[in-house]
Amino acid sequence: MTDERRGPRAFRLDDPRVVVADPGLEAPSPRPRGAVVVTPEPDSAVEGAAAPPPVPRRRSRWGALFWSAAGGLVSLAVGLSVTRLIDDLFSYADWLGWLGAALAALAAVAFLAIALREAAGLMRLARIEGLHDRAVAAIAADDRDLARKLTGDLVALYRADPRTARARAVVESAAREIVDGADLVRVAERELMAPLDAEARRLVADAAKRVSLVTAVSPRALVDILFVAGETLRLVRRLAVLYGGRPGGLGLLRLLRHALGNLAVTGGMAAGDSLLSQALGHGLASRISAKLGEGVLNGILIARLGLAAISATRPLPFAALPQPNVADVAGGLFAKAGNGAEAREQD
Structure with missing residues (x-):
C-alpha cells in the first residue's frame, strides 16, 4: 500500500483542474489526471444543533370575545x-348629591x-419577553444586525441602573467591534x-431561608400557607424589578403563571420524601424531625420557584x-438541616 498523504497545495477556485466532490456519493466519479479534489464537510451537525423555532401559542378568539363582552x-x-346612587343622593339633598359625584370622580x-400603571407594567413585561425571544433568535441565526439592535435596547433598559454603568460601556464598545451576532x-x-x-x-436564597425558618417553627398550617404565598409574590416581584420589569x-400574576409553568415543565412540583432524601441524603432525612424536614422542603420548593x-x-x-x-441558592438549608440533626442525635 502506498501513502496517499500529500502536503498542502495552493490553487485557485476558478482553476479548471479543481473538482468539488459530492460528499453524498458513495463511489467517486472519474476525474481527470492531476485534478485537485475539494471535499466539503457535511453540515449535518450544525443543522442538528440549531434550536427549533418557538411554537406560537394559539389564543382563542371566542374566549377573548367572551371576556370583552x-x-x-x-x-x-x-x-x-x-x-x-348619585340620583338618589340628589333627591335627599343637593350637598349629598355633589358629595357623591365628587367621590365618584375621585x-x-x-x-x-x-x-x-397596570398597562405600563404589562408593556414592560412584554418588552422583557421580546428581548428574550430576540436574543434566542440572534444566537440561533448568528445575526449581527439583530444582535446590535438587541444590545442597544438592553443598554437603554439598564441606563438608569448605576450598577451597570461599566457593563454598558463594555457592551457599547463590543457592539462596534464584534462581528458575530451570537458572540x-x-x-x-x-x-x-x-x-x-x-x-x-441572593434574593432567592434569603426567601428560601425565611420560608424554611417560619414553616419549621410556626404552629399552624394556615400561617404556613399565608406566609409562603406572600413570600412567593414578594420574591417574584423583586426579581422582576431587579431585571427591569417593574x-x-x-403583571405579577402573569409572571407567577409563567414561573409555575416553567417549574412544571422542569419537574419542580415533584416534592415529597424522595426529593428531601435526594437533597439531604437518605440517612439524614430519616433522622431529622418531621417539622424541620417540612421547613427544609418548603425552602427547597421556594428556591426552585425562584429559579x-x-x-x-x-x-x-x-x-x-x-x-x-x-444547590447555589439553597445550600445553606442543607447545612442547617445537618447541624440540626446532629444536635438532636447528641441530645
Missing part, C-alpha cells in the same frame, strides 16, 4: 349603579391611574447579567453564564 356588561352595571381618576449577545449577557444574577441568587398586579422566576423575568437566555441550580 363580560367586562363591558360589568362596566355598564357599575356605571348604572353609581348613576342611580374613584374614576384613581381607577384610571391604576389602569395606566455579541454572549458578551452582553456576561457583562450586564452577571451582577444582576448574583443579586437574584410589574403591576396583573423558575429568574428564567421568566431575565431578558436574556442562559447562553454564556451557567444557569443556577438549587
Whole structure:
C-alpha cells in the first residue's frame, strides 16, 4: 500500500483542474489526471444543533370575545349603579348629591391611574419577553444586525441602573467591534447579567431561608400557607424589578403563571420524601424531625420557584453564564438541616 498523504497545495477556485466532490456519493466519479479534489464537510451537525423555532401559542378568539363582552356588561352595571346612587343622593339633598359625584370622580381618576400603571407594567413585561425571544433568535441565526439592535435596547433598559454603568460601556464598545451576532449577545449577557444574577441568587436564597425558618417553627398550617404565598409574590416581584420589569398586579400574576409553568415543565412540583432524601441524603432525612424536614422542603420548593422566576423575568437566555441550580441558592438549608440533626442525635 502506498501513502496517499500529500502536503498542502495552493490553487485557485476558478482553476479548471479543481473538482468539488459530492460528499453524498458513495463511489467517486472519474476525474481527470492531476485534478485537485475539494471535499466539503457535511453540515449535518450544525443543522442538528440549531434550536427549533418557538411554537406560537394559539389564543382563542371566542374566549377573548367572551371576556370583552363580560367586562363591558360589568362596566355598564357599575356605571348604572353609581348613576342611580348619585340620583338618589340628589333627591335627599343637593350637598349629598355633589358629595357623591365628587367621590365618584375621585374613584374614576384613581381607577384610571391604576389602569395606566397596570398597562405600563404589562408593556414592560412584554418588552422583557421580546428581548428574550430576540436574543434566542440572534444566537440561533448568528445575526449581527439583530444582535446590535438587541444590545442597544438592553443598554437603554439598564441606563438608569448605576450598577451597570461599566457593563454598558463594555457592551457599547463590543457592539462596534464584534462581528458575530451570537458572540455579541454572549458578551452582553456576561457583562450586564452577571451582577444582576448574583443579586437574584441572593434574593432567592434569603426567601428560601425565611420560608424554611417560619414553616419549621410556626404552629399552624394556615400561617404556613399565608406566609409562603406572600413570600412567593414578594420574591417574584423583586426579581422582576431587579431585571427591569417593574410589574403591576396583573403583571405579577402573569409572571407567577409563567414561573409555575416553567417549574412544571422542569419537574419542580415533584416534592415529597424522595426529593428531601435526594437533597439531604437518605440517612439524614430519616433522622431529622418531621417539622424541620417540612421547613427544609418548603425552602427547597421556594428556591426552585425562584429559579423558575429568574428564567421568566431575565431578558436574556442562559447562553454564556451557567444557569443556577438549587444547590447555589439553597445550600445553606442543607447545612442547617445537618447541624440540626446532629444536635438532636447528641441530645
